[in-house]
Amino acid sequence: MENILGYYLLPHPPIIIPDIGKGEEKKIEKTSLACNCIGREIADIKPDTIIIITPHAAMFSDAIAVSDDDIIYGDLSQFGCTNIRMNIPIDRQFNIRLGTACHLEGIPSVLVNSDFLENYNVSYELDHGTLVPLYFVNKYYNDYNLVHITYSMIGNINLYKFGMAVKKIAEELNRKAVIIASGDLSHKLKDEGPYSYSPYGEKFDHELLKNLENGDVVGAFNMNKTMVEEAGQCALNSVYILLGAMEGKEINGELLSYEGPFGVGYSVMKLRRGSENKSNLDLLIKDKEEKFKKKLNSKNPYVKLARENLNHYFSRGKEIAEISNLPSELLAQRHGVFVSLKKFGNLRGCIGTIAPTTNSVGQEIIRNSIEAAIHDPRFPAVLEDELQDIDISVDVLMDSVPCEKEELDPKRYGVIVSSSGRRGLLLPDLEGVDTVEEQLNIACDKANIDSEGYYNIEKFEVVRYKEI
DSSP states (O other): OSEEEEEEEOOGGHHHHHHHHHTTGGGGGHEEEEHHHHHHHHHHHOOOOEEESSSSSOOOOSEEEEOSSSSSEEEEGGGGGSOOOEEBBHHHHHHHHHHHHHHHTTTOOOEEEEHHHHHHHHHHSOOOHHHHHHHHHHHHHOEEEEEEEESSSSSSSHHHHHHHHHHHEEEEEEEEOEEEEEOOOSSSSTTTSOOOHHHHHHHHHHHHHHHHTTOHHHHHSSSOHHHHHHHHOOOHHHHHHHHHHHTEEEEEEEEEEEEEEESSSSEEEEEEEEEEEEEEHHHHHHHHHHHHHHHTTOOOHHHHHHHHHHHHHHHSSSSOOOOTTTHEEEEEEEEOOEEEEEEEEEEEEEEEEEEOHHHHHHHHHHHHHHHHHHOOSOOOOOGGGGGGEEEEEEEOOOOOOOOOGGGGOOTTTTEEEEEETEEEEEOOTTTTOSSSSHHHHHHHHHHHHHHTTOOOOEEOOEEEOOOO
């Protein structure tokens, strides 16, 4: 017997609520109608527990957070709406069992309450990623307890396994439940949206929704990394957990609406488990193993050398010494090199040199790959068992030239700022750095230079090599 009786992807634009939109909500009327449809459907189910995954509550980089006081409160006063308030009881029995299951499975998670979050100067409250979807539920039904989950950047397979744990606990406790993945799609559909336009935005939305409609779980997990990074979305990790809760059967999705008039993609979708058995987890693990093999066998000599050097360091305790067999392009040139390590899309280490400090680019990569993994002061040292989840990029820096602020372009040029013996560098084309002002402020901050004062500016281009 199924215990989770509804699976939904819902957006969370506060503007959809009339008291906030003040007429603008009419531009997303199809979204509103679809959300109301979901609210009525959940009322017909009459769940004991609603499980909701949000991107906008207290988030930790290394663990999924599950809210765990007896009651959780929230309102939309930050959006100028004081008459919509929610005070919802938490299903703490579910939480405790879920926390135990995650511990046994090695899935990083933490139960958080008001006392715990106070240590981080964070409020224990419902966020708009939860309040907006539940606004459409509470219009029709409010006799439920809540499991309130904030996802974390712990890797897509861990998120999927967390969803599996949610399903397992619902069955063990015989909870009649529904699960809502709260998330907006690309925020870069228009120049007048919250972020600058990106052609990847519409592509991301279309591809994700197509994968969900077709029940292509591996496809949803295997979308182009650049497209995902550039889309500026907050739904995908919620979806990974939702899909994990559907593990064991074929699935399909029914798209009720999709709109984006404000430059943000809003999707309302119902998903269903079919009758045919299918282990998507097995497919995802196999896919991950194949991707790692491709990294090890990369044809790109720059990232290949960085990975081989890290493997050599962890297996033998020292960097590669023999370089005579390296491709000539790595030995014939001298440039500064930055090596960046990312884990689950988040920076895990980055060290580099503005100008060459060794006799070749190859030696620069060897030196800086170890430095990035072991000696970046912002992070603990990388462990060997993390290597499979790490993506490597190598930036080869061209010579810098003095310039004026007006000559900068953060997508094309990196920047070096200097003043009174202090220097700060920022690489080009970094996620979240869209303007010259942002680029200069970050570079100045890194060098402890007053961005409002006088400083010298240099620009440079890079050749970036990334693992596919």
